[in-house]
Amino acid sequence: MNAVFALLIVVGLAFVAMVSSQHAGSHAFFGIALPYVAVVVFIGGMIYRIVDWARSPVPFRIPTTCGQQKSLDWIKPSRFDNPTDTFGVVVRMALEVLFFRSLFRNTSVVVGEGTVKPAPREEGDESIAPAPDPMPGPVVAYSATKWLWLAGLAFHYAFLFILLRHLRFFTEPVPMFVDLIEGLDGFMEIGLPTLFLTGAVLLLAVTYLLLRRLFLPEVRYISLLQDYFPLFLILGIGISGITLRHFVGADMAAVKELTLSLARFQPVLPEESLHFMFYTHVFLVCVLFIYFPFSKLVHLGGVFFSPTRNLANNSRIVRHVNPWAKPAKLHSYKEYEAEFGEKMKAAGIPLDKD
Amino acid sequence: MADAKPDEIGYYKADDLVKVDYAPPESEWIDTPLDIRPGSFIYPAKEKHIEFLGMDNPRPWSPLDDDWDLPDDWKERIHNGLKERLDKYRSLKVFMDICVRCGACADKCHFFIGSGDPKNMPVLRAELLRSVYRNDFTTAGKLLGKMAGARPLTKEVIKEWYYYFYQCTECRRCSVFCPYGIDTAEITMLARELLNLVGCNVNWVMEPVANCTVTGNHLRIQPHGLMDTFEFFADDVEEATGIQLDIPVNKKGADILFITPSGDFLADPGTFTCMGYMLLFHQLGLNYTWSTYASDGGNFGLFASHDNMRDLNAKIYAEAKRLGVKWILGGECGHMWRVLNQYMDTMNGPADFLEVPKSPITGTVFENARSTKMIHIMEFTADLIKHNKLKFDKSRNKGLKVTFHDSCNPARAMGILEEPRRVLNAVCDFQEMPENTIREQTFCCGGGAGLGTDENMEMRLRGGLPRGNAVHYVQQRYGVNRLAAMCAIDRATLETVCEFWAPEVKVTGIHELVANALIIKGEKKREVNLRLEPIGGEED
Numbered sequence: 022m023n024a025v026f027a028l029l030i031v032v033g034l035a036f037v038a039m040v041s042s043q044h045a046g047s048h049a050f051f052g053i054a055l056p057y058v059a060v061v062v063f064i065g066g067m068i069y070r071i072v073d074w075a076r077s078p079v080p081f082r083i084p085t086t087c088g089q090q091k092s093l094d095w096i097k098p099s100r101f102d103n104p105t106d107t108f109g110v111v112v113r114m115a116l117e118v119l120f121f122r123s124l125f126r127n128t129s130v131v132v133g134e135g136t137v138k139p140a141p142r143e144e145g146d147e148s149i150a151p152a153p154d155p156m157p158g159p160v161v162a163y164s165a166t167k168w169l170w171l172a173g174l175a176f177h178y179a180f181l182f183i184l185l186r187h188l189r190f191f192t193e194p195v196p197m198f199v200d201l202i203e204g205l206d207g208f209m210e211i212g213l214p215t216l217f218l219t220g221a222v223l224l225l226a227v228t229y230l231l232l233r234r235l236f237l238p239e240v241r242y243i244s245l246l247q248d249y250f251p252l253f254l255i256l257g258i259g260i261s262g263i264t265l266r267h268f269v270g271a272d273m274a275a276v277k278e279l280t281l282s283l284a285r286f287q288p289v290l291p292e293e294s295l296h297f298m299f300y301t302h303v304f305l306v307c308v309l310f311i312y313f314p315f316s317k318l319v320h321l322g323g324v325f326f327s328p329t330r331n332l333a334n335n336s337r338i339v340r341h342v343n344p345w346a347k348p349a350k351l352h353s354y355k356e357y358e359a360e361f362g363e364k365m366k367a368a369g370i371p372l373d374k375d
Numbered sequence: 376m377a378d379a380k381p382d383e384i385g386y387y388k389a390d391d392l393v394k395v396d397y398a399p400p401e402s403e404w405i406d407t408p409l410d411i412r413p414g415s416f417i418y419p420a421k422e423k424h425i426e427f428l429g430m431d432n433p434r435p436w437s438p439l440d441d442d443w444d445l446p447d448d449w450k451e452r453i454h455n456g457l458k459e460r461l462d463k464y465r466s467l468k469v470f471m472d473i474c475v476r477c478g479a480c481a482d483k484c485h486f487f488i489g490s491g492d493p494k495n496m497p498v499l500r501a502e503l504l505r506s507v508y509r510n511d512f513t514t515a516g517k518l519l520g521k522m523a524g525a526r527p528l529t530k531e532v533i534k535e536w537y538y539y540f541y542q543c544t545e546c547r548r549c550s551v552f553c554p555y556g557i558d559t560a561e562i563t564m565l566a567r568e569l570l571n572l573v574g575c576n577v578n579w580v581m582e583p584v585a586n587c588t589v590t591g592n593h594l595r596i597q598p599h600g601l602m603d604t605f606e607f608f609a610d611d612v613e614e615a616t617g618i619q620l621d622i623p624v625n626k627k628g629a630d631i632l633f634i635t636p637s638g639d640f641l642a643d644p645g646t647f648t649c650m651g652y653m654l655l656f657h658q659l660g661l662n663y664t665w666s667t668y669a670s671d672g673g674n675f676g677l678f679a680s681h682d683n684m685r686d687l688n689a690k691i692y693a694e695a696k697r698l699g700v701k702w703i704l705g706g707e708c709g710h711m712w713r714v715l716n717q718y719m720d721t722m723n724g725p726a727d728f729l730e731v732p733k734s735p736i737t738g739t740v741f742e743n744a745r746s747t748k749m750i751h752i753m754e755f756t757a758d759l760i761k762h763n764k765l766k767f768d769k770s771r772n773k774g775l776k777v778t779f780h781d782s783c784n785p786a787r788a789m790g791i792l793e794e795p796r797r798v799l800n801a802v803c804d805f806q807e808m809p810e811n812t813i814r815e816q817t818f819c820c821g822g823g824a825g826l827g828t829d830e831n832m833e834m835r836l837r838g839g840l841p842r843g844n845a846v847h848y849v850q851q852r853y854g855v856n857r858l859a860a861m862c863a864i865d866r867a868t869l870e871t872v873c874e875f876w877a878p879e880v881k882v883t884g885i886h887e888l889v890a891n892a893l894i895i896k897g898e899k900k901r902e903v904n905l906r907l908e909p910i911g912g913e914e915d
Binding site for chain 2: 074081083090092098099102121127140148149152155159163245319327328337341354358360361
């Protein structure tokens with residue numbers, strides 16, 4: 022149900038854009054006003070969210086340690102999975118943000134029944150041996166699963182490269198790295214204009230993420246409207262973008278005239294009307310930008326604020342200060358001795374009083 | 376056993392519990408009613424403990440009641456309490472905002488693996504709170520309501536919180552796998568604080584907190600009672616080894632204050648580990664002391680609230696100061712070390728009246744505890760072994776094949792992974808469990824964070840499935856018959872888990888094995904171990 026709603030909302034949004042952008046009168050809205058609003062909301066919203074998180078203090082140092090601590094000189098610490106210094110934390114965060122380190126650990130579990138066979142033993146092994154005739158019983162088995170990691174990583178990188186590639190529309194001259202990315206992206210030279218790999222990867226990855234939400238019962242059970250909506254929206258953005266490039270054959274020079282004018286804060290609509298599919302694409306992107314700061318997509322910023330990842334495990338080495346700390350209500354030794362002093366004395370326990 | 380009750384192990388059969396149904400219910404989770412049944416919840420805190428601690432809404436009540444007798448302003452209390460915590464804890468705010476519900480955490484939780492209840496998926500456990508957060512604190516939630524995953528706070532929500540936030544052992548395994556490091560332990564801790572505000576807390580946590588406040592230990596053992604316990608230990612140690620122990624208590628002028636979880640005084644097999652510490656210190660001639668006042672490091676306050684944790688923990692530094700020791704040594708305990716490693720210095724430091732811990736035997740300076748001035752006994756013993764300061768006769772642990780359970784908090788809130796393995800390898804025949812069940816991926820015993828009580832037996836056994844099964848695996852494959860754990864809760868609850876999932880495997884602390892193998896000056900020929908059982912098993 023949540024998925025259907027989300028799909029209907031995205032289709033509805035696209036439909037509104039497609040219909041209304043047929044009228045040239047709406048182009049100033051779709052092409053100029055809305056993009057500005059979207060960028061302002063996105064930047065303003067993200068700043069608001071980040072400031073809001075930053076306003077709450079980090080009272081305790083609670084990293085989740087995922088490796089050996091630094092203790093004795095002769096035990097090798099796990100510098101990045103259990104960092105004690107800033108360098109270690111930076112690497113840990115980089116691994117998390119750039120390679121999804123934690124998700125890479127993913128396993129799946131199967132609970133069934135079976136028989137555990139005794140391990141082969143070397144001759145002369147006199148240690149305890151397992152029972153010779155194993156009984157069937159419950160078996161909980163774990164296996165590595167990397168699909169979610171792979172699809173997640175592919176999706177995020179494809180999105181990043183597509184975003185960078187689009188800088189072409191907002192810069193003149195186009196920076197070298199944008200040309201470079203575009204060259205790499207189209208190296209397969211399939212189709213005319215060349216199919217960008219990132220576009221295909223994005224659609225595939227988003228489709229996978231959507232299908233697993235729809236068909237894995239546990240994931241479907243936890244999925245909310247706001248989990249499906251961005252997936253459909255990004256799918257819509259991808260499809261409209263690819264349509265624009267490969268099927269509509271939009272006038273790229275005219276598009277760039279508009280986008281560059283936006284970037285230079287001297288917005289002008291091109292003389293000849295742009296295709297409605299262009300406005301639809303832009304509209305959906307604007308919706309994403311506006312939606313972003315008010316949704317779970319803020320994990321983009323939030324991941325940097327997670328106290329279980331961005332703190333060093335050094336709270337025995339350096340004192341961490343809690344800004345709102347209150348002193349303990351201690352049940353003091355004095356009270357304790359006042360209550361039990363007689364008994365302590367009789368039991369031969371030394372007292373402060375004496 | 377036919378008449379066994381839900382709080383007894385005989386009530387359950389492994390063949391039944393292992394048939395876990397992972398198919399989610401037809402109805403959405405928000406509409407799925409709560410099924411509270413005996414065996415799967417914990418009794419509420421008794422009035423007298425809540426009154427004594429000055430906490431909210433003391434009253435007699437039962438989770439099976441329809442009306443939980445919440446205070447009139449319960450809704451405001453929760454709303455304001457949540458607001459206050461969002462302003463105080465960046466963790467909470469970030470964790471409420473950034474979850475994408477990717478589901479990577481789902482099958483990482485031992486309670487989900489063992490029960491199949493979708494609300495035991497860490498993501499959904501958090502959504503129980505997040506849905507209310509959205510409703511009260513986000514624009515989308517206020518405007519769109521249920522469509523945006525928001526739901527208003529109702530008394531049913533409180534019941535659901537009580538049930539599921541006491542079905543989380545704060546083990547942090549999900550947090551290892553979460554791409555944003557969302558820590559369900561943090562969410563559970565703060566959700567329990569909210570529940571405290573309306574008087575919904577459990578006796579298995581609050582009674583120990585109250586007891587520790589008064590007497591320093593869980594069972595309200597008074598100082599002279601503790602002395603009796605120590606004397607029993609000394610008697611048993613003498614019978615096993617011929618060594619006469621001198622047990623220093625509340626001794627001013629000692630160099631080292633030794634703090635251990637009070638479980639080690641109270642119940643087997645923790646007691647054997649306690650004797651192990653005593654023998655080790657005796658052999659070293661350590662100038663140390665026990666404290667009756669600060670006789671528990673275990674700190675169930677961690678499972679109640681940050682304030683309770685702080686107040687109990689404060690005793691340790693206070694006692695170190697009073698006795699004038701140089702530094703503090705901590706025993707084998709799990710969540711105690713979460714508190715000591717991640718909270719103590721912040722809450723009750725700075726410990727500027729102490730010295731940086733230095734082993735009087737090896738001269739090693741523990742720079743890793745430069746600020747807290749407290750080290751883990753496994754760091755201390757591993758250092759001794761490395762410097763050849765201890766002589767062992769491994770054959771005294773003959774008949775044992777030992778595996779090691781990494782306790783959640785030492786693994787994931789500290790990272791003390793190698794030290795215990797070095798020690799175990801030095802004193803016994805050691806065999807690892809499968810890699811997805813150890814080190815940072817270790818599974819909880821199912822009884823941590825105040826859940827290890829018998830009335831919660833069904834959930835303990837279900838939650839114990841992954842650990843129990845890993846033990847069963849090494850038992851069948853390698854003949855493992857002993858499970859070592861450096862945690863008092865483990866030593867108490869894994870006995871049950873093993874009895875159910877891996878029968879005949881017994882649980883031990885590491886220093887029990889150390890002391891059994893340790894060659895001690897002046898000892899007699901050892902024929903029995905610290906359990907007073909013949910060495911090498913009965914067959915020999």
